[in-house]
Amino acid sequence: MFAARPCSVCRRWFRPDAMSGGRQQVCGAPECQRERHRRACGQWHARNPDYDPHTRFMIRLVKDEPAGSRSVMPLETIDWNLARKVVGLKVTTLVEETGKVILRRARDTGTVQPK
Ligand SMILES: [Zn+2]
Known part of the structure; x- marks a missing residue:
């Protein structure tokens, strides 16, 4: 079990899922997961500017x-x-x-x- 930490989106404290191996930075709330996905897509497109x-x-x-x-x-x-x-x-x-x-x-x- 991993120590509780603040969600990087909503700042509410949550306990990372055991399956995440301690890497989970965002809580499981659907709106936070959507924001995590939006940020990840933005980072991917920043790294792959030629992708069209x-x-x-x-x-x-x-x-x-x-x-x-x-x-x-x-x-x-x-x-x-x-x-x-x-x-x-x-x-x-x-x-x-x-x-x-x-x-x-x-x-x-x-x-x-x-x-
Ligand atoms: Zn959250």
Whole structure:
């Protein structure tokens, strides 16, 4: 059993959980645990300033195009399965079908050459 100590968030005294190995600095109150998590996330992002989940998603979403990428259909470069997992079926279908309409219009006007 560890000696009681003040919570680093609310300053109320608490006894650290035996499972923490004496490292626990925050009491078990939900609001204190949320604050602990918020602080930990802030510290992690300060240590990892280059982490950008949006850019990482974009990189994963757009597949590498093979050399001579003109042979690849524009909509085939998107990982639609990943998109469905991340944003859901309805949004992905809306975006995919919108892309097809735009591509058809571009072909009709000669902006894009058909394969
Ligand atoms: Zn607390």
